[in-house]
Amino acid sequence: MRRPITAEQVKELASILDPSTRLFTRADGEEYDKLIARWADNAVKQAGVVAVPVTYEEVSKLVKFASDNGIDLAVRGGGHSTGGTSSTEGGLCIDLSRMRAVKIDTASKHIVAQGGAMWVDVDNAAIEKGLATVGGTVNHTGIGGLSLGGGFGWLAGMYGCVCDNIVAAKVVLADGRLLPASEKENADLFWAIRGAGHNFGVVVEFTFQGHDQPNEVYAGGIVFTADKLRAVVEALNGMMGSGDPKGAAVLVFARPPTAPAPVVVTNVFYNGDQASAEKYLEPLLELGPIANMAKMMPYNLVNGLLNAMATHGRRKSIKAVTLTNNAEPAFVQELFDAYVKATGENPDLAHTFMGMEFYDLAKINSIPIESMAFANRGPYRAGVVGLEWTNDKMDEENRDWGRMIQAKCRQKIIDSKEYSPETTKTALEYANYLEPGDLMGDKPFGVNQRRLAVLKAKYDPDCLFYKTSPIAPLVTARN
Ligand SMILES: Cc1cc2nc3c(=O)[nH]c(=O)nc-3n(C[C@H](O)[C@H](O)[C@H](O)COP(=O)(O)OP(=O)(O)OC[C@H]3O[C@@H](n4cnc5c(N)ncnc54)[C@H](O)[C@@H]3O)c2cc1C
Structure with a gap:
């Protein structure tokens, strides 16, 4: 059972963070209320503290702090979960809303987007270079939650799901390490985040494959x-x-x-x-x-x-x-x-x-x-x-x-x-x-359930990330 953050711990956290990371508690009134607001009112929870980082290193510090102190952690991308999976009652919420930058590499047609971006950010930046990728059909949805769970969109018939178009990511793991993930680096983590990503860390950066979109x-x-x-x-x-x-x-x-x-x-x-x-x-x-x-x-x-x-x-x-x-x-x-x-x-x-x-x-x-x-x-x-x-x-x-x-x-x-x-x-x-409490059967990840359980034991054995379709770690003789 993860714990709420104490007032003492909020002070301690503030002392290790860079001034660019802003912390908000209930005492901050309207600003705090805006940060805990979600797409659905019923998904609002009273976080003990909301942290709004702007760098990947700061996300690492925040995750490590939650991990080391057994604090309940929520990660907010676009805030569209209706089951409250990007909210925490009393814990630490990492709000990615100031990490929405998108860059395009025209040579590779890669779209590099920060983990707090929304689809409107990706769609607008890409089309300026004549590109598009598969994205959500409501453009204020976060790329974070949607991409990590698969992602269906208008271009799926042509290019597959959103996760089929992820070519690389940068992931902050439960122990605070920031790892690159792709077919070439940490390939097992790359395998896991494309579909079950909410269970494996904070993805601070996604690289999507863009496709030529010259016509209307x-x-x-x-x-x-x-x-x-x-x-x-x-x-x-x-x-x-x-x-x-x-x-x-x-x-x-x-x-x-x-x-x-x-x-x-x-x-x-x-x-x-x-x-x-x-x-x-x-x-x-x-x-x-x-x-x-x-x-x-x-x-x-x-x-x-x-x-x-x-x-x-x-x-x-x-x-x-x-x-x-x-x-x-x-x-x-x-x-x-x-x-x-x-x-x-x-x-x-x-x-x-x-x-x-x-x-x-x-x-x-x-x-x-x-x-x-x-x-x-x-x-x-x-x-x-x-x-x-x-x-x-x-x-x-x-x-x-x-x-x-x-x-x-x-x-x-x-x-x-x-x-x-x-x-x-x-x-x-x-x-x-799906929401917590829904019918999921015993294998919400189908044939991939067992491998995910083994990787969960490798990357997040204490289940810091447990709010969306949680996976129980499986320790085998080989891991
Ligand atoms: C109006 C609406 C339209 C939708 N349209 C589509 C659609 O067209 N196609 C489709 O496939 N799905 C669609 N969905 C479902 C959508 O994929 C999920 O609701 C998704 O979780 C939303 O992501 P978010 O970042 O906005 O949500 P959040 O509430 O911020 O997050 C949901 C989960 O993802 C985690 N998360 C978010 N960002 C990150 C990150 N960067 N790193 C790690 N974890 C993260 C959160 O911690 C939480 O567990 C839609 C949902 C809504 C409400």
């Missing part, structure tokens, strides 16, 4: 009335079956305040010109949407399109749900009906949404699942229930509803012909859409 892209929301849902799912399955990795869509159930009834929105993306995009999207467009906001735009604006439905504040919880690759229209209809019922009966849940991601899976699944920790590859589609409410007495009840949907989807996968308990290597729920 076609993107935006296409809205349908609910009676079109099954046909929309069939159209999306057809688009995915076309084998064109440039296209993608996220199917969303929502209750926009301006709409008289719940609607079905397909947020679409095509990395090409308008004519090619419209040809690709023809099966959807010919269903007669009630609104079509999709248009051509520079790539760096795409990940801002969904920001309006993902604003900060209020109580929130995200729940991973998984669908089979070829989504079954009748099952998706069942999910929609459950969504309409729950959000209709409880108006406090009206801003809740459900999303299902349609990326071409060929590139993602061409990368062997054992090649890094990330274990969400297979004939499946990641999805999410995005619960939102205001009544703090309903936290558990609302989460339980999300878990019920999660369990329903899990059972559907288990009953599918693709799944076998003996041979399925993948984890069933996408790690970045």
Whole structure:
């Protein structure tokens, strides 16, 4: 059990830090309140002290101090965890918000981003040099949490997941050492941080592979009335079956305040010109949407399109749900009906949404699942229930509803012909859409679980980093 930090220890910590690292306690009032704020109000915890470093060496000192003194440690990237995994009650929080610099090496097309950057920082810096990489679809999300758990984004069909595009990282380990990680240096650590990174240290720097992005892209929301849902799912399955990795869509159930009834929105993306995009999207467009906001735009604006439905504040919880690759229209209809019922009966849940991601899976699944920790590859589609409410007495009840949907989807996968308990290597729920207490099964990292446990014993045997999909260390005769 890790401990809160004492007032004496805060003083001691201050004495060993460089003046560039600022420390904030409750006595600092508004500034402290801003630092402990999170995307979801329910993820706020009263840290004993928040440290805001600007150098990697200072992050090392902070981590070592927490380690040496048994203090509870939280690391805040973009602050989007709804389960409070970047917060601490009484402990030390390392806030990376002043480490957001991004540099581009045009020769190698490498994008070097500090661990506290958000996707907007990466997307904007990269496009200035005609480059893009796979990133989150809401651009105020942190690159830290998202990349370390895998990362799906609009370019995943073309280039794989975010973790498939990490070429190097700098990691502060539990004992305070700052290590480079790549295929050439500390390759086992590099393997572990690509998928289970939250368990292994503070990543103060990521190097991503950038890709040429000379053209604008076609993107935006296409809205349908609910009676079109099954046909929309069939159209999306057809688009995915076309084998064109440039296209993608996220199917969303929502209750926009301006709409008289719940609607079905397909947020679409095509990395090409308008004519090619419209040809690709023809099966959807010919269903007669009630609104079509999709248009051509520079790539760096795409990940801002969904920001309006993902604003900060209020109580929130995200729940991973998984669908089979070829989504079954009748099952998706069942999910929609459950969504309409729950959000209709409880108006406090009206801003809740459900999303299902349609990326071409060929590139993602061409990368062997054992090649890094990330274990969400297979004939499946990641999805999410995005619960939102205001009544703090309903936290558990609302989460339980999300878990019920999660369990329903899990059972559907288990009953599918693709799944076998003996041979399925993948984890069933996408790690970045899970919260503590969710259904994770006994192997949230699938076939990679055992190797991760062995590496945990090597790099963090005392479990300083335990807040996101925790891994129990396994000591073997060989380590
Ligand atoms: C609005 C929204 C949109 C999303 N969109 C997508 C999407 O398009 N694709 C996708 O794959 N996922 C998406 N997610 C899920 C997202 O990947 C996770 O919520 C992720 O944890 C967010 O990272 P963060 O840095 O913002 O969060 P934080 O709350 O800061 O951190 C989450 C976890 O990561 C750790 N962490 C953060 N930074 C570092 C670091 N530099 N070093 C070590 N540990 C670190 C924290 O300690 C914590 O355990 C979305 C989530 C939200 C809320």
